[in-house]
Amino acid sequence: MVRYNQMVVDEMSPSEVDRLFHALADATRRDIVQRVAGTGLSITELARRYPMTMTAVQKHVGVLVDAGLVTKRRHGREQRVIGNLAAVQRAQQLLAHFEQLWRVRVAAMADILDETDEGARA
Numbered sequence: 001m002v003r004y005n006q007m008v009v010d011e012m013s014p015s016e017v018d019r020l021f022h023a024l025a026d027a028t029r030r031d032i033v034q035r036v037a038g039t040g041l042s043i044t045e046l047a048r049r050y051p052m053t054m055t056a057v058q059k060h061v062g063v064l065v066d067a068g069l070v071t072k073r074r075h076g077r078e079q080r081v082i083g084n085l086a087a088v089q090r091a092q093q094l095l096a097h098f099e100q101l102w103r104v105r106v107a108a109m110a111d112i113l114d115e116t117d118e119g120a121r122a
Contacts, residue, residue, distance in 0.1 A: 012090065016068075020091055023067035028052075029060050033069050033083055040082035042075070 012020070023029050028050060035041060035049070047057040061081055064070040068087040072079045 012094070017094060019067040020069070020087065020094070023063050023069055024091060026060070026063075029064055029069075032057075032060060032064060032081070033088065036070055036081045037083040037085070037088075040073075040080045042078040042080050043072075044078065046081060 024033075032046060035046065043054070043058060043061060046061070047054040050057055061070065061072065064081075065072060068084055069091075070081050070083055072081055074080075
């Protein structure tokens with residue numbers, strides 16, 4: 001019997017899933033998500049850590065905000081980027097869901113091949 005968290009799969013639209021995985025598909029964005037987990041950093045602090053312009057970092061952060069992986073909050077003159085653990089957990093749950101689907105499919109193919117192999121020997 002296949003068990004997975006269908007609620008997580010059903011609560012996200014296909015476009016939300018696309019935004020989430022698109023955001024995580026880039027190494028810089030994954031690194032930003034890791035850096036802002038827990039404490040958060042300003043856009044300026046983030047920009048110092050990458051060999052790119054401040055505008056490029058802001059675009060990466062914008063993609064992460066659109067995917068819900070981070071939020072931006074004004075703190076005086078700075079904008080702080082704060083990680084959203086719940087969104088990262090949703091991505092993990094979606095990946096676990098897809099992994100389970102493929103495990104079931106591979107097991108079914110193995111069963112078919114075993115049956116075919118047994119039939120050939122008979």
